Amino acid sequence: MPWELRDGEPVIAPALVRALLNEQHPDLAHLPLGEPVRGWDNTMVRLGGRLALRLPRHARAEALLDREVAWLPRLASQLANPPSGTAGRAHPANPAIPTPARTGLPRAGYPFRWAVVPWVDGTPAVHVPLEVRDAYAPSLAAILRGLHQPAPTDAPASAFRGVGLADIEDRFAQRWEALVGDLGRERRDQLAEVWRRAVDAVPFSGPRVWLHGDPHPNNTVLPGVGPGPGPMPGSPVLVDFGDLCAGDPASDLGSALLHFSPTGRGAFVTAYDAGRVPDPALWARAQGWAVNYALIFAAQSPGEALRPLGRDLLA
Structure with a gap:
């Protein structure tokens, strides 16, 4: 089950999240934190009113997060700027793409790359x-x-x-x-x-x-x-x-x-x-x-x- 810890999985607690933010994104470290919520691949922690931390639970999830970080900005740009003559042809509205706002490195005992992403309330x-x-x-x-x-x-x-x-x-x-x-x-x-x-x-x-x-x-x-x-x-x-x-x-x-x-x-x-x-x-x-x-x-x-x-x- 996603809420159960896998063998060797890091425990993601508020203190760890604060340590990661203080070291790598200190301008965000004062924002209030929500309770960590485990999904199948990632733990999400709400950060203030508009952001969240997306923290992989295992190595494959880190690779998937890397894909989001690398490709979502390109996808968002492509959909916002379609080739000439194609805008609106397939559909009049393009979807909102929740592009990661910032990234983080393994630190403070946490072993994976992570990201700060938009929070959808x-x-x-x-x-x-x-x-x-x-x-x-x-x-x-x-x-x-x-x-x-x-x-x-x-x-x-x-x-x-x-x-x-x-x-x-x-x-x-x-x-x-x-x-x-x-x-x-x-x-x-x-x-x-x-x-x-x-x-x-x-x-x-x-x-x-x-x-x-x-x-x-x-x-x-x-x-x-x-x-x-x-x-x-x-x-x-x-x-x-x-x-x-x-x-x-x-x-x-x-x-x-x-x-x-x-x-x-x-x-x-x-x-x-x-x-x-x-x-x-x-x-x-x-x-x-x-x-x-x-x-x-x-x-x-x-x-x-x-x-x-x-x-x-x-x-």
């Missing part, structure tokens, strides 16, 4: 009711349309996202075998058919586009919205770009489909496709990715925020 979408998530389906579609723009040739690739489904078929089979016994016969056959159609669909032929990499509801913040019933949200904000890469947008879309009820998924697809040439193969692949992510989420430990989403889709 709100509630992760995974903690709000389904009808609230359905309400932002067109907004999330707009954000992903704005993000899914051609990436430069040196943009990072991933072995797990934005690739052909054949590339993850072995891992999918392992996850499927681990959970298939929990499914009824009819539902098992339905999901197997979704996966088969996805694998058989016309493959992505490029150009590679920018991908968030992990736009699930726990990486989607609803500003000004609290958990439980309440006002409908405005535009959501995607956070945690550690899996930023370029490739087939179907993997992002598959993750996004898990936000919504069937009605919300329909609204999401309609909004994403507005003004585009219909591409049934894209959505066939996206549905396969949705099943893949549902298996991943459903296999998480009880208490994990994303586990119910995976279980609900598989049921």
Whole structure:
């Protein structure tokens, strides 16, 4: 579980955070600190009203943070300054990219590089009711349309996202075998058919586009919205770009489909496709990715925020 310490993982306490700030960013050291909150890869500590520290929990998370630091400024610049003649063609609004504000080095007994990032005040979408998530389906579609723009040739690739489904078929089979016994016969056959159609669909032929990499509801913040019933949200904000890469947008879309009820998924697809040439193969692949992510989420430990989403889709 992400809130449990892994073997050898550094303990991130307020005193350590103060020491890092005092040594490397003393002008920020006076700001109040929030309680450390552990995610799967990083611990977040709120810093004042507008900032947070993003502190990797393990070496792979440090590499993902390095990717954000290196690439998010370039991505933000590209989306803010599209090539001549392309502005607004794919979508009228570009997404906000939470570019790291500062970086830090291993010091004070903490072994990894870290960053100061913008704080997005709100509630992760995974903690709000389904009808609230359905309400932002067109907004999330707009954000992903704005993000899914051609990436430069040196943009990072991933072995797990934005690739052909054949590339993850072995891992999918392992996850499927681990959970298939929990499914009824009819539902098992339905999901197997979704996966088969996805694998058989016309493959992505490029150009590679920018991908968030992990736009699930726990990486989607609803500003000004609290958990439980309440006002409908405005535009959501995607956070945690550690899996930023370029490739087939179907993997992002598959993750996004898990936000919504069937009605919300329909609204999401309609909004994403507005003004585009219909591409049934894209959505066939996206549905396969949705099943893949549902298996991943459903296999998480009880208490994990994303586990119910995976279980609900598989049921």
